[in-house]
Amino acid sequence: MDLNRKLVKSDCEELLSRFQKTDSVRFEIFSNTWREMKFSHIFYGTKKREKRVFSRLVLDTASSFFLPPYSFQIRVGGLYLLYSLYQCQTTSPPEQIRLALKDWEDVKKFEKDALNAQHHDIVYILHRLLFLRAFHFTAMPTLLVFQKKRKVERSVQREAFIERTSRPQELINTEMLEELSNIHELYEKLKTSVCSTTNSSVNLSRKDLIPQLCSTVMNFYKLQQKDGSDDGEEDSGEGTSSQQDCSKRAERLAFIKSKAYGEAPEACKSRRHRQVEVDLTSNEAGPSNMSGSTRISKPSLKARTNENVHISGDMWKEASTTTMINCLTTLDSAPEKQKNLKRFKWR
Amino acid sequence: MAASGQSTDPNTNIPDYEYIDVNTKPFHIASFRNEWLSRLKPSDISYQQEDEDAFDANFAKEMGLGPEIMSQLKSVCSVDSLRCHPEDQQPDPEVVPPNSTLKTLVERKKRQDYKASLKITKNRHDLYADELERLTVGRKPSAVADMIPEGEIILTINVYYPATYEKFCYVRPHMTLLMTGSHTLAELRDGICCVSDLQVCGEFSNTPDIAPDFISKDHYKSSFFFFEGVFYNDMRFPECRDISITTVEWAKSRNFPPYSQAKMEETRFTDLKVKVGFPYLYCHQGDCEHLVIITDVRLVHKNDCMDKNLYPLLTHKHRIVTQKCAVCHLFIGRWFTTNDQFAPSDPCLFCDKCFRMLHYDAAGNKLGDFLAYPYVDRGAFN
Ligand SMILES: [Zn+2]
Ligand SMILES: [Zn+2]
Numbered sequence: 109m110d111l112n113r114k115l116v117k118s119d120c121e122e123l124l125s126r127f128q129k130t131d132s133v134r135f136e137i138f139s140n141t142w143r144e145m146k147f148s149h150i151f152y153g154t155k156k157r158e159k160r161v162f163s164r165l166v167l168d169t170a171s172s173f174f175l176p177p178y179s180f181q182i183r184v185g186g187l188y189l190l191y192s193l194y195q196c197q198t199t200s201p202p203e204q205i206r207l208a209l210k211d212w213e214d215v216k217k218f219e220k221d222a223l224n225a226q227h228h229d230i231v232y233i234l235h236r237l238l239f240l241r242a243f244h245f246t247a248m249p250t251l252l253v254f255q256k257k258r259k260v261e262r263s264v265q266r267e268a269f270i271e272r273t274s275r276p277q278e279l280i281n282t283e284m285l286e287e288l289s290n291i292h293e294l295y296e297k298l299k300t301s302v303c304s305t306t307n308s309s310v311n312l313s314r315k316d317l318i319p320q321l322c323s324t325v326m327n328f329y330k331l332q333q334k335d336g337s338d339d340g341e342e343d344s345g346e347g348t349s350s351q352q353d354c355s356k357r358a359e360r361l362a363f364i365k366s367k368a369y370g371e372a373p374e375a376c377k378s379r380r381h382r383q384v385e386v387d388l389t390s391n392e393a394g395p396s397n398m399s400g401s402t403r404i405s406k407p408s409l410k411a412r413t414n415e416n417v418h419i420s421g422d423m424w425k426e427a428s429t430t431t432m433i434n435c436l437t438t439l440d441s442a443p444e445k446q447k448n449l450k451r452f453k454w455r
Numbered sequence: 456m457a458a459s460g461q462s463t464d465p466n467t468n469i470p471d472y473e474y475i476d477v478n479t480k481p482f483h484i485a486s487f488r489n490e491w492l493s494r495l496k497p498s499d500i501s502y503q504q505e506d507e508d509a510f511d512a513n514f515a516k517e518m519g520l521g522p523e524i525m526s527q528l529k530s531v532c533s534v535d536s537l538r539c540h541p542e543d544q545q546p547d548p549e550v551v552p553p554n555s556t557l558k559t560l561v562e563r564k565k566r567q568d569y570k571a572s573l574k575i576t577k578n579r580h581d582l583y584a585d586e587l588e589r590l591t592v593g594r595k596p597s598a599v600a601d602m603i604p605e606g607e608i609i610l611t612i613n614v615y616y617p618a619t620y621e622k623f624c625y626v627r628p629h630m631t632l633l634m635t636g637s638h639t640l641a642e643l644r645d646g647i648c649c650v651s652d653l654q655v656c657g658e659f660s661n662t663p664d665i666a667p668d669f670i671s672k673d674h675y676k677s678s679f680f681f682f683e684g685v686f687y688n689d690m691r692f693p694e695c696r697d698i699s700i701t702t703v704e705w706a707k708s709r710n711f712p713p714y715s716q717a718k719m720e721e722t723r724f725t726d727l728k729v730k731v732g733f734p735y736l737y738c739h740q741g742d743c744e745h746l747v748i749i750t751d752v753r754l755v756h757k758n759d760c761m762d763k764n765l766y767p768l769l770t771h772k773h774r775i776v777t778q779k780c781a782v783c784h785l786f787i788g789r790w791f792t793t794n795d796q797f798a799p800s801d802p803c804l805f806c807d808k809c810f811r812m813l814h815y816d817a818a819g820n821k822l823g824d825f826l827a828y829p830y831v832d833r834g835a836f837n
Contacts, residue, residue, distance in 0.1 A: 115558040139536040146539040146555060153551030153563050198548050201758045210469050210488065214496055228518060232528055238499050245491050245500070252478055253613065253750050276562040304816045305554040356799050393771025 114170045116150075121266055123147060124173060124185045128268070132183055135229040138188040148196045163203035166193055169252055173269070175211055175216075179195075182269040183218060184230055191233045194242050205237070211249070215372040272332060280325045289318045467489070470731060470752075476733030479740035480685055484752060485635060488608050493755055500605050502757040595763035603761045608636030610724055611751035613649050616773070617743060628773035634766055635755070640680050640687050641720035644737070646767030650831045651743040660792075660827035663811070680719060680747065682729050684712065687719040692767075698741065709781035758774055777832050780806035782813065787832050795825035804830065 126141045142148070154162045170193055173186030190205050197203060217233075222230035237243065242412065295313065314320070468486035470479045477549055496506065515525040530536075540546055591805045596602050615629040632646050660667070678697045680687040686699035705716045729735070731752055737745040755761075776789045781799060786806035793802045797813050806811070814822055 111562070112559070115562055119557045119559050126827070136531050136536075139531075142537055146552070147557070148537060148539040149546075149552045149555055150557055150559055152546065152548050152565065153560070155549065192537050196537055204756060206753075208470070209491055209494075210471055212491075214544050228520065228524075228528055231518065232514060232532055235514060236510075236532065236598065239505065241499075241504070241757055243499075244750060244753050245495065247487060248472075248479060248483070250476070251611065251750040252476070252748075254478055254732050254734050254748055255476070297805050309503075337624055420703060 113165060116166050119147075119150065120166075120170055120189060120270075123189065124182055124269065125266070127185045127188075128181060131181075133184040133230065135188055135233060138185060140190070142192055145346040147192065150193075151196060151198045154198070159197075159199040160203060163193075163197045163199050167203055167205050171205060171207075171249060174215055176362065177233065177265070178269045179273055180218075180221065184222075184227075187218075187230065187233060190427075192238055193244075194237065194240070202242075205242050206246045206249055207243045208246050208249045275338055276325050276328055280321060285322060286319055287322070292317060472731075473730065476728050481728050481730045483728045484608060484610075487752065488636065488754070492606050497605075498814075500747070500754055500756075502761075502806070503712040504757075535719070571740065592651070594760040594762050594765060596764065601763045603635055603755055603759070603763055605755065607755045608725060609751075609753055609755050609759060610636070610749055611770075612643065612767075613746075613748045613750055614737060615746040616649075617651075617745060618710045619691060628735065629771075630773065631750075631771035633760070633770055636725040637723055638766055639720055640722045640724070641689055641691060643767055644678055644680070644689055644719060644739075647737065647745070649739070649743060649745065651740045658826050658828055659820060660814075660825055663815075663827065678719075678737070681736040681738070682727055684714055686714060686716045687722050688716060689719045691720050698738070713724075737830060738747075778804055780804060780809050782806070782809040788830050791825050791833075793826045793828045797825070798824050 123141060123145055126145070128139055130141070150166065151159070151162065167190065170186060170189045173188055174183055176188070178186065186229075194202060194205060207415050219231060219234055221233075263353075292313070460619055460673075467480070468482055468490050470482045470487060473480045477494060485734065492500075511525060511529060513520070514520075535597070536741050545550060551567060553564075555561065555564075610633065611628045612632050612634060614632065632643065632645070634643055634646075639681055652805045676689065676692045676694055677696045678701045681699075686703065688697050688699055690697070697716065699714075699716055703716060706712075706714050719806070729749055731749050734746045734748050737747045760766075780786050780788055783806060786808065787808040788804035788807045790810040791802045792798055792810075795801065795803060795814075810827070812828070814825065816822060
């Protein structure tokens with residue numbers, strides 16, 4: 109049984125990897141790959157009871173590709189795979205796709221991302237599965253029988269399928285750097301107004317903080333790119349990623365888009381690209397397009413600082429615990445920890 | 456966005472792993488159900504299937520798609536687009552397609568060829584499993600009142616045979632039952648068949664004809680389930696005793712975390728706070744202990760058996776090799792004897808016919824010295 113599971117997983121990965129190479133999220137492209145591999149045949153040759161057991165196995169295996177930490181494109185492939193397997197299974201009535209409550213938010217977010225990018229086929233397939241009552245709304249992704257494994261055998265995830273870390277790029281974006289430099293300026297001004305003489309003992313802040321921060325994140329990004337250069341994946345490129353990377357990315361996205369069923373007017377196209385870009389980069393990192401709106405809805409840091417800084421020192425301290433400066437100082441440890449947690453959760 | 460902070464206050468009604476792929480943290484079943492219902496549209500869980508065209512029209516409207524794009528989308532996403540062979544050349548789905556590149560199929564072919572070389576025909580148990588499945592899928596009740604309502608909880612429960620069974624470590628024989636959230640624990644108890652409920656106690660060599668009247672279930676009705684620190688006792692009958700009290704008091708006297716008690720017949724599954732995948736206990740006949748694992752909790756689906764009265768619904772039962780009569784090697788053992796001069800071994804197992812032929816004369820008089828005990832085979836329910 110365990111061998112069977114491994115083989116099924118490997119067949120699914122082969123299909124998704126071919127799909128990934130097409131750089132597409134179109135169902136048309138997916139079904140092409142499906143036919144090319146004659147994937148429907150995976151159900152053939154099972155008998156009676158075996159059929160149902162195999163349907164269960166193959167649907168459970170495919171489900172994982174529909175969820176984080178896989179990249180948006182792989183998750184699209186995972187959804188298409190589930191739909192196709194569900195439709196082609198030979199047992200009647202069909203086995204359902206199991207969907208756990210804890211994964212529902214991820215599915216809704218995925219749907220929103222697809223909607224925003226006007227990927228009509230993705231949304232259609234998802235809605236169609238709901239219409240077909242293809243889901244079991246469950247507590248957990250699989251049945252649990254307290255099966256402790258003798259050998260600790262973590263099922264390995266394909267590195268190339270997984271969304272790359274993008275927290276630093278997301279955090280250190282232009283908007284944030286601008287605010288930071290404003291605060292820096294404000295702080296220097298205040299300081300000079302307090303101490304008339306230029307005293308070296310109050311020179312506590314780094315003069316070159318902003319350019320340094322910027323170049324560090326750039327370096328991180330470049331290193332990351334070099335790391336994964338063999339698979340040609342460039343999913344993390346938001347924020348301060350270099351101009352060249354950005355344009356390359358936009359090009360590719362435009363390529364994907366050009367094949368979409370987009371009816372939206374040309375005028376907002378670039379806007380939509382931005383949207384897709386956000387979606388693609390932030391799949392693993394948590395709520396995606398929320399980031400843009402929450403950042404905007406909060407009063408700007410500059411405004412908050414202006415309000416607080418001249419009242420009292422304590423207030424400033426208090427305010428600073430919720431500012432991005434605070435986030436910055438904990439950047440090294442905090443997001444890393446969270447990432448580990450996520451990995452852990454997702455096998 | 457890093458500071459969205461959702462992880463600081465996790466919703467305990469959303470089940471999550473305690474140990475990955477092993478079991479969950481405890482959660483309240485009714486609250487879990489409500490969490491799902493608050494997220495889903497009624498149509499997502501409705502038994503009623505809407506019309507295809509209505510669905511497409513609705514989707515086009517929602518997305519603002521023109522009829523041309525919509526029909527294109529529909530055809531691109533159709534099931535036809537997944538067909539891997541010409542329409543008029545449907546291959547036999549019972550046969551593994553030759554020359555497939557799929558690893559799963561290569562292996563399946565290998566296994567089938569091997570099996571074919573062994574020439575084993577389907578045994579009785581396989582046939583029975585098919586039978587069980589056919590009975591459970593999509594049954595509708597005759598009376599509307601017996602219909603399971605939409606949004607009800609369905610639980611899958613494994614009840615394991617006592618761990619004394621020698622091969623337990625490898626196969627873990629069990630029965631699998633489906634229950635709904637509004638069923639009580641007492642109803643689960645009545646669905647569990649265990650031979651020790653049928654075991655006849657006593658020596659009957661002088662009066663073999665009256666033996667089957669004594670059945671343990673009638674004598675020892677007390678039993679309990681144990682979930683998350685609570686003993687749920689069966690108190691439906693006046694002769695029932697709270698057999699958990701000994702444990703509860705023992706724990707109390709030793710400063711263990713306190714256990715509490717409740718009544719099996721008054722506890723619905725939706726009232727429980729439990730871990731999925733975690734082994735709990737069912738104890739009856741004083742010392743016959745079974746592990747109980749809730750392996751799945753989910754919302755009811757339109758293909759489920761919808762007749763309330765058919766629950767607990769048996770979906771799996773382990774086939775146990777039956778012990779055959781020492782004389783004819785044909786029938787299942789019904790008696791075992793000791794100190795038996797006619798027997799080839801001590802103790803020895805006989806079917807009813809051989810037992811009587813060997814130990815009694817035509818008038819039913821006992822021949823020779825021996826002790827005889829009625830025996831119920833573990834596999835008698837097969
Ligand atoms: Zn028992
Ligand atoms: Zn016999």
